Amino acid sequence: MFCKHCGNKINDGAVYCPICGGELGKKVADSSNRKMASDKIRNFNQVKKMSPKKTKKIKILAGIICIAIVAAFIGNYIYNMDCKHVVNKYMKLMAEEDYIQKEYKLLPEEYQQYMINSYKEDNDGADEAEMLEEKQKDYEEGMQLIENEYGENWKYSFEIKKVEDASRKEIREWKQNLEDSNVKVNRKIKGMKNVTVKFRLQSEDGEKNDKTDMDLVVVRLGHKWYIAKTGW
Structure with a gap:
Protein backbone atom coordinates (compact mmCIF):
# COMPACT_ATOMS: atom_id res chain seq x y z
CA MET A 1 0.00 0.00 0.00
CA CYS A 83 38.26 65.52 22.01
CA LYS A 84 36.44 68.45 20.38
CA HIS A 85 34.90 69.41 23.72
CA VAL A 86 38.27 70.22 25.29
CA VAL A 87 39.32 72.16 22.17
CA ASN A 88 36.13 74.24 22.28
CA LYS A 89 36.64 74.90 25.97
CA TYR A 90 40.22 75.97 25.36
CA MET A 91 39.34 78.33 22.52
CA LYS A 92 36.49 80.00 24.44
CA LEU A 93 38.91 81.00 27.20
CA MET A 94 41.05 83.22 25.00
CA ALA A 95 39.36 86.52 25.81
CA GLU A 96 38.90 85.90 29.54
CA GLU A 97 40.96 87.79 32.10
CA ASP A 98 41.99 84.65 34.01
CA TYR A 99 42.84 82.84 30.79
CA ILE A 100 46.22 81.57 31.99
CA GLN A 101 44.86 79.96 35.16
CA LYS A 102 42.01 78.27 33.31
CA GLU A 103 44.15 77.16 30.39
CA TYR A 104 46.66 75.70 32.82
CA LYS A 105 43.95 73.46 34.29
CA LEU A 106 43.21 72.02 30.84
CA LEU A 107 46.74 70.64 30.68
CA PRO A 108 47.45 67.17 32.11
CA GLU A 109 49.19 67.18 35.47
CA GLU A 110 52.21 65.55 33.87
CA TYR A 111 52.63 68.47 31.45
CA GLN A 112 52.06 71.00 34.22
CA GLN A 113 54.93 69.42 36.14
CA TYR A 114 57.07 69.46 33.02
CA MET A 115 56.44 73.22 32.65
CA ILE A 116 57.28 73.83 36.31
CA ASN A 117 60.52 71.83 36.07
CA SER A 118 61.56 73.69 32.92
CA TYR A 119 60.73 77.07 34.45
CA LYS A 120 62.68 76.31 37.63
CA GLU A 121 65.68 75.27 35.60
CA ASP A 122 65.61 78.51 33.61
CA ASN A 123 64.82 80.80 36.56
CA ASP A 124 66.96 79.61 39.46
CA GLY A 125 64.34 77.56 41.28
CA ALA A 126 61.30 79.83 40.79
CA ASP A 127 58.00 78.19 41.76
CA GLU A 128 54.67 77.50 40.04
CA ALA A 129 52.99 80.70 41.27
CA GLU A 130 55.78 82.84 39.87
CA MET A 131 55.59 81.04 36.55
CA LEU A 132 51.83 81.61 36.23
CA GLU A 133 52.18 85.25 37.26
CA GLU A 134 54.78 85.84 34.57
CA LYS A 135 52.70 84.10 31.93
CA GLN A 136 49.66 86.15 32.91
CA LYS A 137 51.62 89.36 32.33
CA ASP A 138 52.70 88.08 28.90
CA TYR A 139 49.08 87.29 28.11
CA GLU A 140 47.88 90.76 29.13
CA GLU A 141 50.54 92.36 26.96
CA GLY A 142 49.37 90.23 24.04
CA MET A 143 45.75 91.27 24.61
CA GLN A 144 46.82 94.90 24.63
CA LEU A 145 48.50 94.50 21.25
CA ILE A 146 45.29 93.01 19.84
CA GLU A 147 43.25 95.88 21.29
CA ASN A 148 45.62 98.41 19.72
CA GLU A 149 45.22 96.73 16.35
CA TYR A 150 41.52 95.80 16.34
CA GLY A 151 40.00 98.25 18.79
CA GLU A 152 38.67 97.90 22.32
CA ASN A 153 35.65 95.82 21.30
CA TRP A 154 37.44 93.35 19.08
CA LYS A 155 35.92 89.91 18.71
CA TYR A 156 36.90 86.50 17.51
CA SER A 157 35.34 83.27 16.29
CA PHE A 158 36.64 79.80 15.59
CA GLU A 159 35.70 76.54 13.93
CA ILE A 160 37.26 73.10 14.19
CA LYS A 161 38.29 72.19 10.65
CA LYS A 162 40.11 68.91 10.99
CA VAL A 163 40.85 66.23 13.58
CA GLU A 164 43.50 63.61 12.80
CA ASP A 165 45.14 60.86 14.82
CA ALA A 166 48.69 61.64 15.86
CA SER A 167 51.34 59.20 14.73
CA ARG A 168 52.99 56.77 17.12
CA LYS A 169 56.18 58.76 16.68
CA GLU A 170 54.48 61.97 17.83
CA ILE A 171 53.08 60.20 20.88
CA ARG A 172 56.49 58.76 21.79
CA GLU A 173 58.16 62.14 21.35
CA TRP A 174 55.59 63.88 23.57
CA LYS A 175 56.07 61.29 26.30
CA GLN A 176 59.86 61.31 25.93
CA ASN A 177 59.95 65.10 26.17
CA LEU A 178 58.27 64.93 29.58
CA GLU A 179 60.48 62.09 30.81
CA ASP A 180 63.60 64.02 29.80
CA SER A 181 62.43 66.64 32.31
CA ASN A 182 62.08 63.97 35.04
CA VAL A 183 58.31 63.71 34.67
CA LYS A 184 56.97 60.15 34.71
CA VAL A 185 53.84 59.50 32.66
CA ASN A 186 52.16 56.78 34.73
CA ARG A 187 48.77 56.95 33.06
CA LYS A 188 48.20 55.11 29.81
CA ILE A 189 48.09 57.32 26.74
CA LYS A 190 44.85 56.19 25.08
CA GLY A 191 44.91 58.63 22.20
CA MET A 192 46.44 61.77 20.75
CA LYS A 193 45.04 63.96 18.01
CA ASN A 194 46.17 66.89 15.91
CA VAL A 195 43.39 69.46 15.63
CA THR A 196 43.27 72.29 13.11
CA VAL A 197 41.14 75.26 14.16
CA LYS A 198 40.09 78.02 11.80
CA PHE A 199 40.48 81.26 13.80
CA ARG A 200 39.06 84.66 12.85
CA LEU A 201 39.89 87.95 14.54
CA GLN A 202 38.05 91.15 13.62
CA SER A 203 37.40 94.70 14.70
CA GLU A 204 33.99 95.83 15.91
CA ASP A 205 33.26 97.68 12.65
CA GLY A 206 34.40 94.71 10.59
CA GLU A 207 37.04 96.67 8.68
CA LYS A 208 39.80 94.46 10.02
CA ASN A 209 39.05 90.80 9.50
CA ASP A 210 41.92 88.35 9.66
CA LYS A 211 41.81 84.57 9.46
CA THR A 212 44.40 81.97 10.26
CA ASP A 213 44.68 78.29 11.08
CA MET A 214 45.71 77.24 14.57
CA ASP A 215 47.20 73.82 15.25
CA LEU A 216 46.47 72.19 18.60
CA VAL A 217 47.41 68.83 20.06
CA VAL A 218 45.14 66.99 22.48
CA VAL A 219 45.92 63.84 24.45
CA ARG A 220 43.73 61.32 26.23
CA LEU A 221 45.09 60.06 29.53
CA GLY A 222 42.84 57.56 31.27
CA HIS A 223 39.27 58.58 30.47
CA LYS A 224 39.86 62.30 29.94
CA TRP A 225 41.06 64.52 27.11
CA TYR A 226 43.55 67.33 27.74
CA ILE A 227 45.34 70.00 25.77
CA ALA A 228 48.64 68.20 25.26
CA LYS A 229 50.82 71.28 25.36
CA THR A 230 50.63 75.06 25.36
CA GLY A 231 52.28 77.71 23.24
CA TRP A 232 53.78 79.53 26.22
Whole structure:
Protein backbone atom coordinates (compact mmCIF):
# COMPACT_ATOMS: atom_id res chain seq x y z
CA MET A 1 0.00 0.00 0.00
CA PHE A 2 0.95 3.66 -0.34
CA CYS A 3 0.88 6.41 2.31
CA LYS A 4 -1.92 8.88 1.68
CA HIS A 5 0.22 11.66 3.16
CA CYS A 6 3.65 11.32 1.54
CA GLY A 7 2.94 8.77 -1.22
CA ASN A 8 5.72 6.37 -0.20
CA LYS A 9 5.18 2.59 -0.42
CA ILE A 10 4.64 1.03 3.02
CA ASN A 11 3.58 -2.31 4.50
CA ASP A 12 -0.06 -3.27 4.21
CA GLY A 13 -2.07 -2.77 7.40
CA ALA A 14 0.16 -0.02 8.83
CA VAL A 15 -1.62 2.47 11.08
CA TYR A 16 1.18 5.06 10.86
CA CYS A 17 3.46 5.78 7.93
CA PRO A 18 7.05 4.81 8.91
CA ILE A 19 8.38 7.50 6.53
CA CYS A 20 6.47 10.65 7.51
CA GLY A 21 4.67 9.43 10.64
CA GLY A 22 1.23 10.25 9.24
CA GLU A 23 -1.76 8.41 10.72
CA LEU A 24 -3.45 6.01 8.25
CA GLY A 25 -6.44 5.00 10.37
CA LYS A 26 -6.09 1.19 10.00
CA LYS A 27 -5.25 -1.63 12.37
CA VAL A 28 -1.61 -2.15 13.14
CA ALA A 29 -0.17 -5.21 11.51
CA ASP A 30 2.55 -5.88 14.07
CA SER A 31 4.33 -4.34 17.06
CA SER A 32 7.55 -3.58 15.16
CA ASN A 33 5.67 -1.54 12.61
CA ARG A 34 3.90 0.34 15.41
CA LYS A 35 7.23 1.06 17.13
CA MET A 36 8.81 2.30 13.89
CA ALA A 37 5.93 4.67 13.31
CA SER A 38 6.13 5.92 16.90
CA ASP A 39 9.87 6.61 16.56
CA LYS A 40 9.31 8.52 13.34
CA ILE A 41 6.67 10.69 14.96
CA ARG A 42 8.94 11.38 17.95
CA ASN A 43 11.88 12.29 15.73
CA PHE A 44 9.69 14.45 13.56
CA ASN A 45 8.41 16.37 16.59
CA GLN A 46 11.95 16.81 17.92
CA VAL A 47 13.07 18.33 14.63
CA LYS A 48 10.11 20.71 14.68
CA LYS A 49 10.97 21.76 18.24
CA MET A 50 14.70 22.27 17.57
CA SER A 51 14.35 24.40 14.47
CA PRO A 52 12.75 27.43 16.18
CA LYS A 53 15.46 27.32 18.88
CA LYS A 54 18.24 27.33 16.31
CA THR A 55 16.52 30.14 14.46
CA LYS A 56 16.20 32.09 17.71
CA LYS A 57 19.90 31.60 18.49
CA ILE A 58 20.86 32.88 15.04
CA LYS A 59 18.63 35.92 15.52
CA ILE A 60 20.15 36.61 18.93
CA LEU A 61 23.68 36.27 17.54
CA ALA A 62 22.86 38.60 14.65
CA GLY A 63 21.39 41.08 17.13
CA ILE A 64 24.53 40.99 19.27
CA ILE A 65 26.71 41.63 16.22
CA CYS A 66 24.53 44.58 15.18
CA ILE A 67 24.65 46.02 18.68
CA ALA A 68 28.44 45.66 18.75
CA ILE A 69 28.76 47.51 15.42
CA VAL A 70 26.46 50.31 16.56
CA ALA A 71 28.23 50.55 19.93
CA ALA A 72 31.60 50.82 18.19
CA PHE A 73 30.26 53.59 15.94
CA ILE A 74 28.75 55.49 18.87
CA GLY A 75 31.89 54.95 20.94
CA ASN A 76 34.07 56.40 18.20
CA TYR A 77 31.69 59.35 17.81
CA ILE A 78 31.75 60.07 21.55
CA TYR A 79 35.53 59.62 21.56
CA ASN A 80 35.93 62.35 18.96
CA MET A 81 33.27 64.57 20.52
CA ASP A 82 35.12 64.51 23.86
CA CYS A 83 38.26 65.52 22.01
CA LYS A 84 36.44 68.45 20.38
CA HIS A 85 34.90 69.41 23.72
CA VAL A 86 38.27 70.22 25.29
CA VAL A 87 39.32 72.16 22.17
CA ASN A 88 36.13 74.24 22.28
CA LYS A 89 36.64 74.90 25.97
CA TYR A 90 40.22 75.97 25.36
CA MET A 91 39.34 78.33 22.52
CA LYS A 92 36.49 80.00 24.44
CA LEU A 93 38.91 81.00 27.20
CA MET A 94 41.05 83.22 25.00
CA ALA A 95 39.36 86.52 25.81
CA GLU A 96 38.90 85.90 29.54
CA GLU A 97 40.96 87.79 32.10
CA ASP A 98 41.99 84.65 34.01
CA TYR A 99 42.84 82.84 30.79
CA ILE A 100 46.22 81.57 31.99
CA GLN A 101 44.86 79.96 35.16
CA LYS A 102 42.01 78.27 33.31
CA GLU A 103 44.15 77.16 30.39
CA TYR A 104 46.66 75.70 32.82
CA LYS A 105 43.95 73.46 34.29
CA LEU A 106 43.21 72.02 30.84
CA LEU A 107 46.74 70.64 30.68
CA PRO A 108 47.45 67.17 32.11
CA GLU A 109 49.19 67.18 35.47
CA GLU A 110 52.21 65.55 33.87
CA TYR A 111 52.63 68.47 31.45
CA GLN A 112 52.06 71.00 34.22
CA GLN A 113 54.93 69.42 36.14
CA TYR A 114 57.07 69.46 33.02
CA MET A 115 56.44 73.22 32.65
CA ILE A 116 57.28 73.83 36.31
CA ASN A 117 60.52 71.83 36.07
CA SER A 118 61.56 73.69 32.92
CA TYR A 119 60.73 77.07 34.45
CA LYS A 120 62.68 76.31 37.63
CA GLU A 121 65.68 75.27 35.60
CA ASP A 122 65.61 78.51 33.61
CA ASN A 123 64.82 80.80 36.56
CA ASP A 124 66.96 79.61 39.46
CA GLY A 125 64.34 77.56 41.28
CA ALA A 126 61.30 79.83 40.79
CA ASP A 127 58.00 78.19 41.76
CA GLU A 128 54.67 77.50 40.04
CA ALA A 129 52.99 80.70 41.27
CA GLU A 130 55.78 82.84 39.87
CA MET A 131 55.59 81.04 36.55
CA LEU A 132 51.83 81.61 36.23
CA GLU A 133 52.18 85.25 37.26
CA GLU A 134 54.78 85.84 34.57
CA LYS A 135 52.70 84.10 31.93
CA GLN A 136 49.66 86.15 32.91
CA LYS A 137 51.62 89.36 32.33
CA ASP A 138 52.70 88.08 28.90
CA TYR A 139 49.08 87.29 28.11
CA GLU A 140 47.88 90.76 29.13
CA GLU A 141 50.54 92.36 26.96
CA GLY A 142 49.37 90.23 24.04
CA MET A 143 45.75 91.27 24.61
CA GLN A 144 46.82 94.90 24.63
CA LEU A 145 48.50 94.50 21.25
CA ILE A 146 45.29 93.01 19.84
CA GLU A 147 43.25 95.88 21.29
CA ASN A 148 45.62 98.41 19.72
CA GLU A 149 45.22 96.73 16.35
CA TYR A 150 41.52 95.80 16.34
CA GLY A 151 40.00 98.25 18.79
CA GLU A 152 38.67 97.90 22.32
CA ASN A 153 35.65 95.82 21.30
CA TRP A 154 37.44 93.35 19.08
CA LYS A 155 35.92 89.91 18.71
CA TYR A 156 36.90 86.50 17.51
CA SER A 157 35.34 83.27 16.29
CA PHE A 158 36.64 79.80 15.59
CA GLU A 159 35.70 76.54 13.93
CA ILE A 160 37.26 73.10 14.19
CA LYS A 161 38.29 72.19 10.65
CA LYS A 162 40.11 68.91 10.99
CA VAL A 163 40.85 66.23 13.58
CA GLU A 164 43.50 63.61 12.80
CA ASP A 165 45.14 60.86 14.82
CA ALA A 166 48.69 61.64 15.86
CA SER A 167 51.34 59.20 14.73
CA ARG A 168 52.99 56.77 17.12
CA LYS A 169 56.18 58.76 16.68
CA GLU A 170 54.48 61.97 17.83
CA ILE A 171 53.08 60.20 20.88
CA ARG A 172 56.49 58.76 21.79
CA GLU A 173 58.16 62.14 21.35
CA TRP A 174 55.59 63.88 23.57
CA LYS A 175 56.07 61.29 26.30
CA GLN A 176 59.86 61.31 25.93
CA ASN A 177 59.95 65.10 26.17
CA LEU A 178 58.27 64.93 29.58
CA GLU A 179 60.48 62.09 30.81
CA ASP A 180 63.60 64.02 29.80
CA SER A 181 62.43 66.64 32.31
CA ASN A 182 62.08 63.97 35.04
CA VAL A 183 58.31 63.71 34.67
CA LYS A 184 56.97 60.15 34.71
CA VAL A 185 53.84 59.50 32.66
CA ASN A 186 52.16 56.78 34.73
CA ARG A 187 48.77 56.95 33.06
CA LYS A 188 48.20 55.11 29.81
CA ILE A 189 48.09 57.32 26.74
CA LYS A 190 44.85 56.19 25.08
CA GLY A 191 44.91 58.63 22.20
CA MET A 192 46.44 61.77 20.75
CA LYS A 193 45.04 63.96 18.01
CA ASN A 194 46.17 66.89 15.91
CA VAL A 195 43.39 69.46 15.63
CA THR A 196 43.27 72.29 13.11
CA VAL A 197 41.14 75.26 14.16
CA LYS A 198 40.09 78.02 11.80
CA PHE A 199 40.48 81.26 13.80
CA ARG A 200 39.06 84.66 12.85
CA LEU A 201 39.89 87.95 14.54
CA GLN A 202 38.05 91.15 13.62
CA SER A 203 37.40 94.70 14.70
CA GLU A 204 33.99 95.83 15.91
CA ASP A 205 33.26 97.68 12.65
CA GLY A 206 34.40 94.71 10.59
CA GLU A 207 37.04 96.67 8.68
CA LYS A 208 39.80 94.46 10.02
CA ASN A 209 39.05 90.80 9.50
CA ASP A 210 41.92 88.35 9.66
CA LYS A 211 41.81 84.57 9.46
CA THR A 212 44.40 81.97 10.26
CA ASP A 213 44.68 78.29 11.08
CA MET A 214 45.71 77.24 14.57
CA ASP A 215 47.20 73.82 15.25
CA LEU A 216 46.47 72.19 18.60
CA VAL A 217 47.41 68.83 20.06
CA VAL A 218 45.14 66.99 22.48
CA VAL A 219 45.92 63.84 24.45
CA ARG A 220 43.73 61.32 26.23
CA LEU A 221 45.09 60.06 29.53
CA GLY A 222 42.84 57.56 31.27
CA HIS A 223 39.27 58.58 30.47
CA LYS A 224 39.86 62.30 29.94
CA TRP A 225 41.06 64.52 27.11
CA TYR A 226 43.55 67.33 27.74
CA ILE A 227 45.34 70.00 25.77
CA ALA A 228 48.64 68.20 25.26
CA LYS A 229 50.82 71.28 25.36
CA THR A 230 50.63 75.06 25.36
CA GLY A 231 52.28 77.71 23.24
CA TRP A 232 53.78 79.53 26.22
